[in-house]
Amino acid sequence: MKTLFNLVLLAAFALSANAKEIKLLNVSYDPTRELYVEYNAAFAKYWKAKTGDDVTVSQSHGGSGKQAQAVINGLEADVVTLALAYDIDAISQQARLLPADWQKRLPNDSTPYTSTIVFLVRKGNPKNIKDWDDVIRKDVSVVVANPKTSGGARWAYLAAYAYALEKNNHDDTAARSFITKLYKNVPVLDSGARGSTVTFAKNGIGDVLLAWENEAHLALKEFGADKFEIVTPSLSILAEPPVAVVDKNAKRHHTTEVATEYLKYLYSDEGQEIAANNFYRPRNEAIAAKYASNFTQLRLVTLESEFGSWANAQQTHFADGGVFDQIYQPQN
Amino acid sequence: MKTTKLKQLIIAATLGTQFTLPVLAADGAATDTNGTASTEISAASAGGGSPAQEAEIKALKQQVEALVQKVNALEQQAPVDQTATISDLDQKVRILQRQREIDQDAATAKAATVPKISLGANGFSFSSADTNFVLQLHSVLQFDTRTFFHDDGAKGVDGFLLRRARPILSGTVARDFEYNFTPDFGGSQVQIFDAYTIYHGAPWLQVEAGKFKPPVGLEALQADVNTSFNERSLATDLVPNRDLGVALKGDLYGGAASYTVGLFNGASDYNGTVTNTFSQNSKSVDARLFLQPWKNSGVNALRGFGFGVGGSYENDQPATSVATGLTPGYTTDGQQKFFTYNKNVYATGVHWRLSPQTYYYYGPFGLLGEYVISDQHVSNENVGGAQNVDVHNTAWEISGSWLLTGEDASYNGITPRHNFDPRLGQWGAWQIVARYADLNVDDDVFKGSAVNVNNSLASPLVSADRAQAWALGLNWYLNKNIRANVSFSHTTFGGYTGPKTGVAGQPENVLFTRVQLAF
Numbered sequence: 001m002k003t004l005f006n007l008v009l010l011a012a013f014a015l016s017a018n019a020k021e022i023k024l025l026n027v028s029y030d031p032t033r034e035l036y037v038e039y040n041a042a043f044a045k046y047w048k049a050k051t052g053d054d055v056t057v058s059q060s061h062g063g064s065g066k067q068a069q070a071v072i073n074g075l076e077a078d079v080v081t082l083a084l085a086y087d088i089d090a091i092s093q094q095a096r097l098l099p100a101d102w103q104k105r106l107p108n109d110s111t112p113y114t115s116t117i118v119f120l121v122r123k124g125n126p127k128n129i130k131d132w133d134d135v136i137r138k139d140v141s142v143v144v145a146n147p148k149t150s151g152g153a154r155w156a157y158l159a160a161y162a163y164a165l166e167k168n169n170h171d172d173t174a175a176r177s178f179i180t181k182l183y184k185n186v187p188v189l190d191s192g193a194r195g196s197t198v199t200f201a202k203n204g205i206g207d208v209l210l211a212w213e214n215e216a217h218l219a220l221k222e223f224g225a226d227k228f229e230i231v232t233p234s235l236s237i238l239a240e241p242p243v244a245v246v247d248k249n250a251k252r253h254h255t256t257e258v259a260t261e262y263l264k265y266l267y268s269d270e271g272q273e274i275a276a277n278n279f280y281r282p283r284n285e286a287i288a289a290k291y292a293s294n295f296t297q298l299r300l301v302t303l304e305s306e307f308g309s310w311a312n313a314q315q316t317h318f319a320d321g322g323v324f325d326q327i328y329q330p331q332n
Numbered sequence: 333m334k335t336t337k338l339k340q341l342i343i344a345a346t347l348g349t350q351f352t353l354p355v356l357a358a359d360g361a362a363t364d365t366n367g368t369a370s371t372e373i374s375a376a377s378a379g380g381g382s383p384a385q386e387a388e389i390k391a392l393k394q395q396v397e398a399l400v401q402k403v404n405a406l407e408q409q410a411p412v413d414q415t416a417t418i419s420d421l422d423q424k425v426r427i428l429q430r431q432r433e434i435d436q437d438a439a440t441a442k443a444a445t446v447p448k449i450s451l452g453a454n455g456f457s458f459s460s461a462d463t464n465f466v467l468q469l470h471s472v473l474q475f476d477t478r479t480f481f482h483d484d485g486a487k488g489v490d491g492f493l494l495r496r497a498r499p500i501l502s503g504t505v506a507r508d509f510e511y512n513f514t515p516d517f518g519g520s521q522v523q524i525f526d527a528y529t530i531y532h533g534a535p536w537l538q539v540e541a542g543k544f545k546p547p548v549g550l551e552a553l554q555a556d557v558n559t560s561f562n563e564r565s566l567a568t569d570l571v572p573n574r575d576l577g578v579a580l581k582g583d584l585y586g587g588a589a590s591y592t593v594g595l596f597n598g599a600s601d602y603n604g605t606v607t608n609t610f611s612q613n614s615k616s617v618d619a620r621l622f623l624q625p626w627k628n629s630g631v632n633a634l635r636g637f638g639f640g641v642g643g644s645y646e647n648d649q650p651a652t653s654v655a656t657g658l659t660p661g662y663t664t665d666g667q668q669k670f671f672t673y674n675k676n677v678y679a680t681g682v683h684w685r686l687s688p689q690t691y692y693y694y695g696p697f698g699l700l701g702e703y704v705i706s707d708q709h710v711s712n713e714n715v716g717g718a719q720n721v722d723v724h725n726t727a728w729e730i731s732g733s734w735l736l737t738g739e740d741a742s743y744n745g746i747t748p749r750h751n752f753d754p755r756l757g758q759w760g761a762w763q764i765v766a767r768y769a770d771l772n773v774d775d776d777v778f779k780g781s782a783v784n785v786n787n788s789l790a791s792p793l794v795s796a797d798r799a800q801a802w803a804l805g806l807n808w809y810l811n812k813n814i815r816a817n818v819s820f821s822h823t824t825f826g827g828y829t830g831p832k833t834g835v836a837g838q839p840e841n842v843l844f845t846r847v848q849l850a851f
Binding site (some may be wrong): 141187188189190191195199203204205206 | 426
């Protein structure tokens with residue numbers, strides 16, 4: 001009987017000692033594909049060393065607004081890493097999958113890295129585009145995604161708007177006129193930032209791409225530095241892409257712990273290095289200094305200083321019937 | 333080349349007719365290798381004139397030079413403009429192409445969220461884009477005739493019959509929950525035949541609850557639209573038809589084994605009415621195990637072989653109402669009652685059934701057989717009636733089929749190789765079917781009837797204790813949805829001592845026809 005008991009005990013230990021196989025789904029926005037491919041591998045290695053468990057992270061990418069809507073509609077994300085806080089707020093408010101104060105759970109309002117909007121132009125800058133005033137010239141064709149579906153496009157829109165406000169002593173009418181001229185120069189609106197990069201770089205459309213800084217660098221890497229160059233405008237916006245655990249999904253999948261650690265690890269030295277390597281501006285100052293050459297210094301305004309909050313910006317500019325709907329006329 | 337000629341024309345027009353010939357003569361010589369017109373005028377054309385003429389020539393020469401310069405300037409400018417135009421056009425084409433791609437992506441994304449509607453041989457289906465929610469509408473219509481022969485007009489009524497008229501609502505909710513709601517408008521009253529939901533946890537574990545067929549009889553479990561004959565055999569008289577309950581079921585080893593075990597209210601033998609509420613405290617445990625060991629093997633000759641056993645067990649409690657738990661009667665193929673219990677006879681104690689069963693399908697050949705025991709304790713509350721008699725009724729059947737047109741026979745229906753279409757010389761599928769069945773009621777049911785029919789459980793003056801039936805038929809499958817058939821059934825009886833005009837007074841001979849729509 002004792003032998004039998006020992007065997008049962010041994011079997012129980014053997015079973016409990018088996019490594020778990022954990023699966024996570026990270027629903028993210030368009031240009032983070034490469035970042036999270038590298039980061040997921042690093043995290044899996046870290047987690048295996050720490051716990052012995054195997055973790056596989058699946059990625060889903062698209063326009064940030066579309067991705068948020070997909071999660072609201074049932075896409076079972078364990079974590080979301082979207083382009084702007086408003087999209088995660090929408091998940092919280094509409095689907096109640098995470099608490100309203102989700103942004104307080106991680107440092108820097110749950111934004112482990114930042115970015116901004118720059119210009120990508122064709123090599124030699126044939127249209128001599130140097131600042132925002134140039135992108136509203138009649139002879140310039142601009143490529144940017146749809147701000148109603150793309151987080152990056154919303155940042156780009158707000159960057160341009162902020163420039164126009166600054167230039168016109170915060171005259172909203174003048175800023176609106178500026179943004180109208182800008183979108184008159186946009187021949188096609190993709191639904192996501194990656195799509196607009198394809199439009200500009202692969203399809204050869206337009207003279208300038210309003211791009212995430214990391215996406216512009218990626219385009220140089222992908223398509224060749226002999227084909228494009230980055231132009232940094234005099235002013236842009238500090239884009240703060242946030243991350244969050246989708247509590248209810250993670251709880252249902254029994255992945256809350258690993259999902260939380262997955263996001264926390266973005267703030268680690270390794271996580272920050274990977275972000276910097278992928279041209280996201282790291283929060284860690286030492287690592288930011290180390291990678292300073294990756295990022296041109298420019299004046300960055302914040303969303304809060306120019307537009308109050310995401311709720312305000314969304315309501316005023318991007319909601320149905322907002323400024324964007326009023327000023328944008330699709331080209332035929 | 334065109335611009336060169338243009339320049340020459342300009343020069344000629346400017347110099348006038350007296351200089352036309354020399355200029356034309358200089359054609360070619362006045363053009364350099366770059367196609368640029370020379371500004372030199374032939375000396376021969378200018379020599380020998382008056383000073384006034386020379387002055388005029390000089391002025392003209394200057395005009396020509398000015399014009400040539402203009403043309404040269406235009407020549408320089410033209411390629412740039414053309415390049416710009418081509419570039420603009422190229423951009424426009426690229427934009428249109430990209431816009432088309434974006435529109436296509438948007439259309440694809442939108443299509444993924446649009447509910448789907450389909451209509452076809454499998455009925456009408458409406459589903460959410462992710463197919464997690466499905467609503468299907470099917471219907472079963474069976475229009476029959478029954479014609480009784482040699483019955484002296486005393487047996488069944490000849491005529492038309494709407495045997496089944498069932499709209500079927502089925503589908504899934506939240507992906508894993510199947511549902512079915514089947515009312516029947518055939519016959520004389522509207523009834524709910526099936527109303528159940530099945531949770532599909534895994535192929536090997538499903539939970540079914542509601543009103544549905546208990547897992548006992550093989551022929552009873554076959555879908556109404558797929559049975560070989562218009563009416564099921566005598567063997568099915570001894571198994572439950574439908575009941576209310578909950579069951580666990582599933583398929584193991586890729587369907588090589590399937591099981592069902594459930595708890596039910598407890599239904600009487602086949603023809604009893606099943607109400608939608610409960611009527612007694614006791615419950616019936618019904619179960620069935622069916623094996624098809626070669627289903628997934630490469631042995632074609634055995635893939636369609638299956639065997640199993642179904643059964644039920646119920647401990648009927650005495651009830652105040654008569655005939656509770658008892659069948660209202662066993663019926664012939666012609667749906668006439670040849671056996672009924674006497675008044676004030678009801679079920680008590682244990683009722684169990686056992687049904688070993690098998691089928692075999694190979695190519696166009698089909699065979700189905702089952703044996704059923706329905707053992708029930710019955711009491712007679714009439715004065716002098718026997719108490720708690722163990723009535724052991726048995727029945728069996730065997731039916732065979734052959735598809736003349738070569739299709740594969742199946743427990744789950746026939747799909748013609750070629751749908752009926754006389755314009756193409758196609759006639760659907762044709763099948764011949766044959767069946768023999770035998771039902772034996774326990775001899776004890778007539779015990780005591782010689783003294784007083786009320787002392788027995790059933791009266792031999794009214795009922796027979798045995799029926800044997802053979803049947804032959806021809807089935808025509810016009811397509812997957814339409815079937816027409818004709819069959820003849822002959823039933824003989826034993827143990828009956830009543831008048832000749834009774835159901836069992838003489839053999840039953842019935843000709844059936846049917847037109848069936850299953851959609």
